[in-house]
Amino acid sequence: MDFEGFFRSELDGLHKEGRYRVFADLERHRG
Structure with missing residues (x-):
């Protein structure tokens, strides 16, 4: 899988939906 x-x-879809910051926060907690 790519x-x-x-x-x-x-990320492109999330950014367009205005949820990029939420996704970034999830990544910070995960990583």
């Missing part, structure tokens, strides 16, 4: 492509498309 994780890089998957996350790039997901």
Whole structure:
């Protein structure tokens, strides 16, 4: 599976929906 492509498309969609900050917070807690 192309994780890089998957996350790039997901981030693009999240950013357009205005949820980028929420996703970034989740990544910070996970990583």
